[in-house]
Amino acid sequence: MYHKEKSIQIKNSASSLYNNLGVLRIGPRRLTYFTVVHANVVNMVSASWDGLNYSHRQLQSKEPNVATSTSLIIQAAFCVLPSRELLVVTSQKGIQMYESDGSIMVYWHALDTPETPTAQAVFARGISAVWDNYICVGVSSGSILVFDVPSKGSNITLSEVLEEHKEAITDMASECSGSQECIADLVSADDGGNLCIWKSGEEFQLLNKIHGFDMSCSSVKLWKGTVVAGYGTGQIRLYEAVTGILHAEVNAHARWIYSLDIAPFSGLLLSAAEDSLVRVWHLNMTPETNSVEVAHLHNECVTDTQICGAKFCDADGYAFAVTGYDLSEIIRYTQT
C-alpha cells in the first residue's frame, strides 16, 4: 500500500519525545516544512515537492535577550489558523511562537518557574490551534494556556488559563478550525490518561471529561466528533467526544504509543510506537448507527528504531513521514 521514499537528512537526531514531528504543507509554494526536536534545538527542513531542494534551519530554545540560557525543548508544532500559520515551540522555560518558516519569533511566554527546584519538573507540552484565533498550550501542572492570536502581528495575549487537569498535559488536538460548526473543538490529554473535551470561545467551556486508567495518553486526535487516543499500554481508543462513549479499542502496539495522526479527508489513521512499528488504519463513521469501524490497512517496520513522530504529509494521507530516537533522518512513505 505504501512504499519507502528517499529520506530527508536532518542536522541532528530526533529526541525521544511524544509527537516529535511537525509537518506543514505550503501549497502555493509547493513546499513542505518539517520540524524535529533534538534536545534544545528544533531542526527545520523545507522540502520542495519535486524533491530537488532542501533547506535547513535550526531554532534554539532561549529566552529573548538572554544569550546563554537554553533549555530542553519538549515539543514543536505548526498551528494553522484561517489567517496565518505559526510554529509553536515549548520548552522548560516557556513558549515561543515563530512565523511558520521559523524566521522571526513573534511571541514569548515565560512559564512560572519556582526559585528553587521542587520535585515536579516544569515544562510546556501539548500544542493546538483552535477555531479562528486561539492557540492552546498545555503545562506540566495540568493547566492549559489559551492565547488569543490576531490575524497578523505580534499582539498575542494570554486570554484564559483552563484548570481542569491535575496531571501534566501530554497532547492536545482540535478540529473545525474556521470552516464548520462543531460541538466540540478541542481535546486535551494528560499523564493519567484523562481526556477533557472543550468548546472554544471567549470563555472555553468544558463539555466532557473522560477518565483515564492511570496510564498516560501520549497522543490524541479529534475527528468528526470522535476522540482518537493513544496510550502507554500500546492501545488506541476511540471515544465519542461529547458523551464519552467508547466506540472501539485496539490492542495496536507492543510498546508505548508516541504519535497518532489523522488524514481528515480520507479518515486514515496513523499510529507509531516504541515497538518500531508504524500502522495505518481506516476509520469509518456510520452516523446512523452511531458506530465507528476501525480497519487495519498497513504496517511499516523501522528496524531497531523507537519511533517518536509520525504524521501524514497531506490531508488525504497519500504520504506520511516518520522520525525515530537517535535517527538523523525523516523517513518518508508514499502510497503505491
Place this chain on the structure above:
Amino acid sequence: MSLKTLPLVFINLGGEMLYILDQRLQAHNTSDDNSEKGVWSDKDRKRVMNDITATMFSKDFVDELLKPQQLYSHRTLKTVLTRLAHASIMRLNPASMDKLYELMLMAFKYQVFLCPRPKDLLLITYNHIDTIRELVKDTPVVVNQVDEMHRKMIEVYSSLSEGEFQLLRQTLLIFFQDMHVRLSLFLKNKVQNPNGRFALSTSGPVPHGIYVPGLIRVFDSKGREVRRSQFPTGGTYSSSVKEGCFELRGDRVITLGVNMYTVHHPEETQTCKAPPVKEELNLLARLMGSMKDENKSKTETGFWINLFTTDEEEDQASDSRGADDSMFGLISIQAMQDEQAATELAQIAGQFAEQKQPEFTSCTKGDDLLAMMDDL
C-alpha cells in the same frame, strides 16, 4: 526535564563501574605474570569494592543525590564518577577513565533503551543494587548503607506514575543521544549491530500490563462488545511474564542491570574501535614479533622476527595470533596496564638482546630495537 534522574544515574552507572572494575581486577589476579605489580589479590579487590560502595551509598552523597535537580553534564558526571573510583586504593589514568565511562554509559543506555516499561527503570536499578549488595556482602556496615539507600529509593520512586517514569526515561535518552560506541560483548551477543545501534525485537513477551497486539474490539452505545477482529501485527508477540518485585528483596524478573560480565571471558570488558588506539608499544611489538598473550609462558612462544615487514607478512602475523587477540581493534582497561605492556616488551627485548632488565623505559628499548633492525 525530569528532576529525579540523578539517583538512578549514579546507582546504575556506579553499579556498571563496579561490575567492570570487579571483573578487571579479577582478570589481573589470574595472570601468571611474575611481576609483583599488576596483581590484585582477592582482598585488594574486595577492599576496592567496599570503598567505592561505601562512598557511593554514604548518607551525605545519597542526600545530595535525592535533591530534585537537573541532570549533570557529561563532564561533571565523569568527574564525580572518577572521584568515586578513586575513593579506593586503585588509580585509573585519564585514558582508562574515559574508556570506563564509555563502557558504563553504553551499558546503561542499552538498559534504558530496552527497558520494557518506563517503571521497569526501577527494577533495573534494583538489579544493580542487589548485585552491589552481593559484592560487599562480607562487610555488614556497607551492606546496611546499601539497604538504607534502597529503602530511600523505594520511598521516593514507588509513587511515581508511569508518565513521570517515561519523562525520566526521556531525559536519560536525551543524555545518551548519539552515543553509538560498540561493545564487544554486545556485538558478540547480537544485541548491538555493527553500526552501534541496539537491536529491537518485534517478537517475544509484551511488557507487563501491555496487551498482546492484534485485537480490534467495537462496542455499542451501551458499552457492550459487538464485534472483534484480528489484524496482522508484523511480529510474533506473546503474553507478558509476571511482574518483577519492587520491594527490598525479591525476584526482579527482568535481567537488564544484572552483571553481564561475570559469565563471560575477561576480555569482554572492552570497547571496539576500528583502528587500534594503543599504539607505539603495540606497533613496536608487532615489528619485533608476535605479541605475547598474558597467560602464555615466556619460554614457550617461538618468536619470529619480521625483518622486512610487508603488509602481507603483517597480516600473517595477525592471523597467527588467534581469535583471542585482545590487542587487535580492542582497547583494554589499563589499571596499571602500561606497566604490564612495558614488562612484556622488556621480555621481548630481553630475549632478543639476551639479557634481562629489571627496570624498563620504553623509549630507550624502542630505539635499541630499531637500531638493531637497521643494522641487519
